[in-house]
Amino acid sequence: MxxxxxxxxxxxxxxxxxxxxxxxxxxxxxxxxxxxxxxxxxxxxxxxxxxxxxxxxxxxxxxxxxxxxxxxxxxxxxxxxxxxxxxxxxxxxxxxxxxxxxxxxxxxxxxxxxxxxxxxxxxxxxxxxxxxYGIALTASPNGLIYNKELLDQAGVDVPTTPEEMLEAARKVKEVTGQFGYGFGTRTADVLEAYIPLMQWAIGFGG
Incomplete structure (x- = not known):
């Protein structure tokens, strides 16, 4: 073969x-x-x-x-x-x-x-x-980048857990009108969105 x-x-x-x-x-x-x-x-x-x-x-x-x-x-x-x-x-x-x-x-x-x-x-x-059978080309660690000014305007602390991040995102949207969270990815290719979503799901036991 x-x-x-x-x-x-x-x-x-x-x-x-x-x-x-x-x-x-x-x-x-x-x-x-x-x-x-x-x-x-x-x-x-x-x-x-x-x-x-x-x-x-x-x-x-x-x-x-x-x-x-x-x-x-x-x-x-x-x-x-x-x-x-x-x-x-x-x-x-x-x-x-x-x-x-x-x-x-x-x-x-x-x-x-x-x-x-x-x-x-x-x-x-x-x-x-x-x-x-293969050599790793890239490893893509995830990190959280936050806008301290928006968090201060919304009256929330820097989140340290998934639950806190979700609540902070909601509060930022309600108070400032700005997006509370966004993926650092492109939407032109389904794969570009799928990979970070998959990493989140697996990382949190999904």
């Missing part, structure tokens, strides 16, 4: 420079929704340029797939026996892909690097039965 080296970090692509790649016509297919993102896409392209300069016989194919279509596209390619070589994945996809045996363990590759021992604990989401 052809298995996919499913990764969740561009740094593993860069680490391949220490591996023996000898084909003069090697192409690495690397689809992602992040190629089109400001900042992240630039970071990816810079990493690819560094990698290709070290491995002149290798070409990374940067295929842009919209985030809302990405999971379906990857699963269709897997079902058709034509997976990409490398791919970032959403964490909710990992358990299924690992259980189905569709991912290639990366431990042999990681053993040839000098940074594998410094991986963050979040790395555990991509591990099963002592083997590593």
């Amino acid at each position: 052809k298995r996919l080296r499913f990764l969740i970090c561009m740094v593993v692509v860069l680490a391949l420079s220490s591996f023996a790649i000898v084909s003069a016509e090697t192409e690495i297919r690397f689809p992602s929704w992040m190629w089109g993102e400001v900042g992240t896409g630039d970071w990816f392209r810079d990493g690819v340029a560094q990698f290709e300069s070290q491995e002149p016989g290798v070409k990374v194919l940067d295929t842009l797939v919209p985030a809302g279509q990405y999971e379906e596209k990857i699963l269709i390619d897997l079902a058709g026996g034509d997976p990409p070589d490398l791919a970032p994945v959403f964490t909710n996809m990992l358990p299924k892909l690992m259980d189905l045996g569709l991912l290639e363990p990366l431990d042999d590759y990681l053993s040839q690097t000098d940074w594998a021992e410094n991986l963050l604990p979040v790395q555990s989401v991509a591990q099963k039965d002592g083997k590593t």
Whole structure:
């Protein structure tokens, strides 16, 4: 069975420079929704340029797939026996892909690097039965940013619990007419709203 080296970090692509790649016509297919993102896409392209300069016989194919279509596209390619070589994945996809045996363990590759021992604990989401199937690309901790002036106008203290935050938001709206709370996310893509909502739900035991 052809298995996919499913990764969740561009740094593993860069680490391949220490591996023996000898084909003069090697192409690495690397689809992602992040190629089109400001900042992240630039970071990816810079990493690819560094990698290709070290491995002149290798070409990374940067295929842009919209985030809302990405999971379906990857699963269709897997079902058709034509997976990409490398791919970032959403964490909710990992358990299924690992259980189905569709991912290639990366431990042999990681053993040839000098940074594998410094991986963050979040790395555990991509591990099963002592083997590593992906490298964490990003971790998105949540923080609360508040407008002290609005809270003072509403006569409420800085909230420290979910219940206090909800009450403070209601009071701010009632007294000042301003929005009491807002997500720091975009609404143009359903995924952009879903991810923070999912984090809240899971974080509070939902």
